Amino acid sequence: MTSPAEQLSPSRLLPYYIAVVVLVGVALGVLSWTHGRHPQLAPLLLLAAMGILSYNLREPTVTTSRIGFSFLSIILLASGAILGPFGTWFVGVASQLIERDPKVRWFQQVFNMAMMGIIGAAGAYVYVLVGGAQDLDAVEGFGQITREVGLPLIVADVVQCLTNAVLLAGAITLFRGVPFGVFARRVLASSGVAYIGYGVIGFLFVVLWYPVDLGAFSALLVMVPLLAARWAFIQYGEELRSHERTIDTLVTALGTKEPSAVARSRRAAGLAEWVAEELGLGPHQIGTVRYAATLHEIGHLGVPTRLLRRAPEALSEAERQTIDRHCVLGARMLEGIDFLEDARSGIRHQHERFDGGGRPDGLVGADIPIAARVVAVAAAVEVVAGADPPDHRQELVADVARALQADLGRYDPAVVLATVAVLEKHGWPSAVLTTEAVS
Structure with missing residues (x-):
């Protein structure tokens, strides 16, 4: 690792x-x-x-x-x-x-x-x-x-x-x-x-x-x-620190229901921030991407716990659809939190497809918010690597590249390239990764 x-x-x-x-x-x-x-x-x-x-x-x-x-x-x-x-x-x-x-x-x-x-x-x-x-x-x-x-x-x-x-x-x-x-x-x-x-x-x-x-x-x-x-x-x-405390509170609440989600949220936030930087996004957009990635599973709070604990292959189609609605539920949960308004769209649209065949709204290409496109890839990489990624960085990169390219039309090609680049540069983010302070 x-x-x-x-x-x-x-x-x-x-x-x-x-x-x-x-x-x-x-x-x-x-x-x-x-x-x-x-x-x-x-x-x-x-x-x-x-x-x-x-x-x-x-x-x-x-x-x-x-x-x-x-x-x-x-x-x-x-x-x-x-x-x-x-x-x-x-x-x-x-x-x-x-x-x-x-x-x-x-x-x-x-x-x-x-x-x-x-x-x-x-x-x-x-x-x-x-x-x-x-x-x-x-x-x-x-x-x-x-x-x-x-x-x-x-x-x-x-x-x-x-x-x-x-x-x-x-x-x-x-x-x-x-x-x-x-x-x-x-x-x-x-x-x-x-x-x-x-x-x-x-x-x-x-x-x-x-x-x-x-x-x-x-x-x-x-x-x-x-x-x-x-x-x-x-x-x-x-004010900014209060924003971070709000995020921490939401992630902690999610962790009480699904403990493994806390580490996934932190890894997704670290990877998504790196990708946003690699894409050359502005400071505000990078913050939006990081918030959306951190809270991309917050909608699991509205999903029955028994479904979250069940293996994916054991789910019926109706149960899978119930879980997939977590992105819409998550966006609704964050209504009224002003500093997360832009991040809400990243959470809601994380299951859209770049070719237009996704949900919930069937958005196509650049119409999908950039935060959602980055979160989609970060979540997919989590499935491939998770808490126990390959020992060698090049093996990790190869596994991720194969997984992302196996479903053409699902992801933004520019985000995929940026993700591969940052994994080659940084490796897999730790669940305790923090950003360095600059004085």
């Missing part, structure tokens, strides 16, 4: 990627020190302290997207204008010196230090290149502030956002095998809107510090919107 460690074995290129990022980070620090302005010590230490504080006050990782929120980007953005490239690089590196999470290994912390230094320096260099004012004491008037501070900070904000997405996506692609574009879009979808607010608060910070001439006192004023934004992120994260 394929072990979880084998399923998620990182690429052999990952250590080289980390080394390259660290070397680039060090090179940027040296370059910005030798060829840039040297920041004043007091603002440097203050902003570095704020960077450390903002990182350690970050909102815990959001369960579904595995992306946590912090306000370090605001500090880095403001530092680009106040301190210049070297000072911003230093703030980024220093922010990672204190790591409270014991699960973060030393090489991850080193990577994070280099990554945040690169993000900070990139934004600061872009700020300078697009004409951002470096002598902020000389900036006066609304027009000059907007032209020489506001607009350059907007460009720097975009660059920081993109740099963050690219560096993280590169690491996760090599660590988990998630397609680069899929994870980059996931990061941008999760944090892109937040970066707009980061830019506004960063601009406010710079304006209060210099044109308004409040100096370091502006840090206290900026903490008010920072804490308000943190509160909003905490509420958002709690």
Whole structure:
């Protein structure tokens, strides 16, 4: 049986990627020190302290997207204008010196230090290149502030956002095998809107510090919107975690009636998420697929237990039809749960055929929701592999490919190809598989 460690074995290129990022980070620090302005010590230490504080006050990782929120980007953005490239690089590196999470290994912390230094320096260099004012004491008037501070900070904000997405996506692609574009879009979808607010608060910070001439006192004023934004992120994260608790409750209820269904649900969710990523679906669609796969058997709660315990070959046609109605029953059970509205269609239509001969509605091809097409294949693979898949990955892939291709017209060919690809890449998902957190 394929072990979880084998399923998620990182690429052999990952250590080289980390080394390259660290070397680039060090090179940027040296370059910005030798060829840039040297920041004043007091603002440097203050902003570095704020960077450390903002990182350690970050909102815990959001369960579904595995992306946590912090306000370090605001500090880095403001530092680009106040301190210049070297000072911003230093703030980024220093922010990672204190790591409270014991699960973060030393090489991850080193990577994070280099990554945040690169993000900070990139934004600061872009700020300078697009004409951002470096002598902020000389900036006066609304027009000059907007032209020489506001607009350059907007460009720097975009660059920081993109740099963050690219560096993280590169690491996760090599660590988990998630397609680069899929994870980059996931990061941008999760944090892109937040970066707009980061830019506004960063601009406010710079304006209060210099044109308004409040100096370091502006840090206290900026903490008010920072804490308000943190509160909003905490509420958002709690909402997502409540979604996960709802899913867990439903799966637990199913497990009280059919204990083996819990492991099947987890394996189906792991495989379906991999397939959705391989297909290049967007973050929202991937979440919908994962929810639908996790709950694809929830309708069994409405099926007599004696039928579920009976061997398939011992069922009469009427009894088989009763069991097959679980997809419609499951969709009905989830009515009124707003965050599962899209997943309901994936559950309802999982028994449709790509050629139009399925049920309950006889949908054809692309008219079948993508979540239903992925769930159909994940459920079929479960029948082939189950809790005791072949010992060798290639044997598993061969068995799955034969089973899926034996019923032409039943499955979406693109989903079948993606499924074979992810099984070759990851192996069979464990029932305890979880997605890695990204901070």
